[in-house]
Amino acid sequence: MEVTVNSLVRYGFLKILKEEFNIHIKEEELDRIELARCCIFIYDSPEDFYESTGWARDNPDASDFSYLLEQKICSVIQGKVWYFSQLYYEDGVKRLLSNRAGNATTLRQQ
Numbered sequence: 435m436e437v438t439v440n441s442l443v444r445y446g447f448l449k450i451l452k453e454e455f456n457i458h459i460k461e462e463e464l465d466r467i468e469l470a471r472c473c474i475f476i477y478d479s480p481e482d483f484y485e486s487t488g489w490a491r492d493n494p495d496a497s498d499f500s501y502l503l504e505q506k507i508c509s510v511i512q513g514k515v516w517y518f519s520q521l522y523y524e525d526g527v528k529r530l531l532s533n534r535a536g537n538a539t540t541l542r543q544q
Contacts, residue, residue: 437471438464454509455518469526477515483508487517
């Protein structure tokens with residue numbers, strides 16, 4: 435994927451993550467960058483977002499779109515609604531850390 439290969443694309447992506455979703459990833463953390471890329475979903479409109487995710491049904495107290503923007507759950511970029519799934523990202527980071535710990539244990543045993 436270009437985001438992990440092309441430094442200009444990576445820089446722009448990391449800037450979007452930081453400014454729009456308050457996600458800070460170092461440029462050399464390619465596995466986290468790829469994980470974050472997989473956690474972004476883009477919709478044509480807020481209605482499409484609500485319909486596709488079921489957000490209003492699952493989170494009725496936090497379903498106002500202005501709330502989603504303020505809390506950096508969603509962002510409007512070039513007329514599209516970008517949603518960053520914090521849950522997917524956190525689960526993925528746990529898996530990455532678990533895999534690293536497992537690999538370190540395997541290396542120590544050899």
